[in-house]
């Protein structure tokens with residue numbers, strides 16, 4: 684029998700998604716108490732600290748959003764990346780399982796290698812490339828082994844308030860006024876952290892489990908996304924010039940086509956809005972005929 688959720692522990696609470704969860708959960712359910720654990724007050728790689736936090740907080744549900752998210756940095760420091768993204772996820776899942784708390788683990792489109800050419804469904808076989816991608820896939824496996832009832836929510840290309848995502852980086856570069864390079868030929872689904880947070884909470888409070896894809900609607904190349912950001916920010920979209928991944932020579936590989944299909948969400952009657960609409964909301968752009 685599932686416990687009613689009265690208290691939820693959020694790890695990685697100072698991160699982009701963590702902040703969105705901190706806003707979304709009380710908005711959806713004012714009676715739920717949210718225990719926000721930032722890295723400064725809970726290092727998830729310390730099993731004793733995790734156990735102590737569970738004892739003190741006694742959560743009915745946990746959202747594990749803490750992660751090592753520096754994709755290129757992971758290639759230089761694989762041990763830290765595997766400790767945070769995989770081993771610590773297993774620790775949190777064991778604690779949640781043994782205290783009968785519901786659990787959501789946040790994962791990524793990077794678990795796929797990008798060779799499929801059309802959007803990935805929940806049943807597609809993951810083939811992670813690079814340290815970050817492999818660590819997140821291992822995290823999924825450890826979480827589901829330790830807590831078979833856990834929700835594993837895969838999302839992608841997050842942007843939102845309070846973070847320094849691709850959106851903010853592109854606006855900063857555009858504000859400089861000089862042309863700059865953005866990868867063309869790399870496709871995915873930009874996703875708005877507040878939309879993902881609200882949906883995650885809906886699923887967790889309904890008791891959903893297993894792997895669920897959760898992205899805004901639509902597919903974009905990085906270049907197309909960058910140009911949409913510049914345009915929405917009142918800057919010249921042509922400042923973003925196409926380049927290739929090979930020319931950027933970054934340490935970590937990226938999937939060329941990692942769009943996700945929200946099959947399980949749609950089967951549950953949940954339809955995400957288009958990423959362009961969410962981008963305009965994020966940048967405070969008024970849409971003619973829209974609410975803002």
Ligand SMILES: NC(=O)c1ccc[n+]([C@@H]2O[C@H](COP(=O)([O-])OP(=O)(O)OC[C@H]3O[C@@H](n4cnc5c(N)ncnc54)[C@H](OP(=O)(O)O)[C@@H]3O)[C@@H](O)[C@H]2O)c1
Pocket residue numbers: 694695696697698699700701721722725726727728747748749750751752767789790791792819838839840841842846
């Ligand atoms: N951002 C994306 O585009 C994206 C795409 C797909 C999936 N995801 C997944 O979504 C989740 C949330 O990502 P995000 O974008 O919110 O990332 P984020 O902004 O980097 O937030 C992650 C948070 O985890 C914290 N953290 C790192 N190591 C920790 C540790 N040992 N103990 C406790 N906290 C620790 C970080 O603290 P510091 O800042 O102090 O390091 C940061 O506050 C992650 O699981 C990520 O893999 C993100």
